[in-house]
Amino acid sequence: MSDRSLPSGLYEQTLLDLKRRIRSAQVRAALAVNQELILLYWQIGQTILEQQQREGWGTKVIDRLARDLKQEFPTLGGFSARNLKYMRAFAEAYPDPAFVQRCVAQIPWRHNLVLLDKLKQSEERAWYAQQSLENGWSRDVLALQIESNLYRRQGNAVTNFDRTLPQPQSDLAQQLIKDPYHLEFLTLGKEAQERDLEAALITHIRDFLLELGVGFAFVGSQYRLEVAGEEFFVDLLFYHLKLRCYVAIELKMTAFKPEYSGKMNFYVAAIDDLLRHPSDNPTIGIILCRDKNKTIAEYALRNVNSPIAISTHRLPKQLEDQLPTIEQLEMEINTVLSDLVEQVEQVEQAERP
Structure with a gap:
């Protein structure tokens, strides 16, 4: 069939439909990759925790592990000593693998770093993670909501609902x-x-x-x-x-x-x-x-x-509210002048024979 025999608008509609399917597949693939990556990070962190408890692994072992992993996987990022320590903290913060898969593995790793850096209570971390997932917050918006203490402000209004x-x-x-x-x-x-x-x-x-x-x-x-x-x-x-x-x-x-x-x-x-x-x-x-x-x-x-x-x-x-009033400025100036006069008099007295 030639291009000319296509019904009016059919090609354009087909193209739009294919674009929509491709974009949807791209989003699903990106989400799947993110989820698998974060699950891997959790597993690495869990392994480090277990080795620390059984074998007494310290910071030097984590540094060595980071060097060896980067040498083995030079094209992959994320295996710095700092990130490995975050993985350990991540596994320690979320001991339940089901919750990791259901919630925190669904949001980007940098979002999880914000939760680890800014929050100490596991209940608050879980709440912000769920809200970020449901509302599609960016990393900056997540940080802003934490700084504004949204967890404590939500649901506090007086109502008759x-x-x-x-x-x-x-x-x-x-x-x-x-x-x-x-x-x-x-x-x-x-x-x-x-x-x-x-x-x-x-x-x-x-x-x-x-x-x-x-x-x-x-x-x-x-x-x-x-x-x-x-x-x-x-x-x-x-x-x-x-x-x-x-x-x-x-x-x-x-x-x-x-x-x-x-x-x-x-x-x-x-x-x-x-x-x-x-x-x-x-x-x-x-x-x-x-x-x-x-x-x-x-x-x-x-x-x-x-x-x-x-x-x-x-x-x-x-x-x-932060600026001094005219009266406050006048009092400050008078105080400074009085101090100067007193200092001058003391110098003159010291110089007299």
């Missing part, structure tokens, strides 16, 4: 919401208001989406809702792809106040009526404040029937 959402959505929603949210990537003045915070978050929406977590899709800011002929505006509106629901966020630069929950309850009800599709789950509201009193927050949500979370944000420390 156990009453207002069905299982298992209530547990999933609780785990997805953090407290506090770290917004150090923003640059705000000392007198910043809610609108300033909102504008900064929109400008840095990619960073904010990363902090929110995987699954949040941005819908809009100051999202207009018309109720009974009146206009109302939600600060930030998102849709969560896994929860299958809208998520409304109200930003506050003050500590939480009980009246905030009433306003959010209104927004959630309006979004459910005006935007929610029949297949969507109930809308969730998040009140993001500078600070909160847990008891007051729990009272504020006790009789609210809409799913609402109350969380806090952490903004970067302002430069103005």
Whole structure:
């Protein structure tokens, strides 16, 4: 059959399909190679551990082993003494081979080095490894999440999800919401208001989406809702792809106040009526404040029937807070001048006959 006899678009569609299959095969092959390599590293580390326990192997033996392995496999990297010590630490950190195969062998070796370098608790290592696998974090994102203490912040917000959402959505929603949210990537003045915070978050929406977590899709800011002929505006509106629901966020630069929950309850009800599709789950509201009193927050949500979370944000420390005031500068200058005058008088007295 000649090229001319091909039906219109058939060749292009066939080519696209073949490209997709080749790329998919490449990804599977790369993942398989990574998994086999990390399983090999674990086996090497396990062997070193066993020999240390039985034969008392020390650092010099590991150095010798590194030289011999590099001599035998000159085209393969990864057999330096430093990496062999990481393999030993890797096997020591994960004694269960089933967990290694199921989880940590699925993420790149450099990700595992971050976990070994930055974390001491096995439970935390396992949690970050699983999150990295599920969310497809890069090495830098993994390091950032560890530095921001995501393990401790996840699921800490005050919510009423156990009453207002069905299982298992209530547990999933609780785990997805953090407290506090770290917004150090923003640059705000000392007198910043809610609108300033909102504008900064929109400008840095990619960073904010990363902090929110995987699954949040941005819908809009100051999202207009018309109720009974009146206009109302939600600060930030998102849709969560896994929860299958809208998520409304109200930003506050003050500590939480009980009246905030009433306003959010209104927004959630309006979004459910005006935007929610029949297949969507109930809308969730998040009140993001500078600070909160847990008891007051729990009272504020006790009789609210809409799913609402109350969380806090952490903004970067302002430069103005670090600079001395004019009064402090004047006091410092006066102190320095007094010290100079005293020193001059002492020199003059010493020089007198």
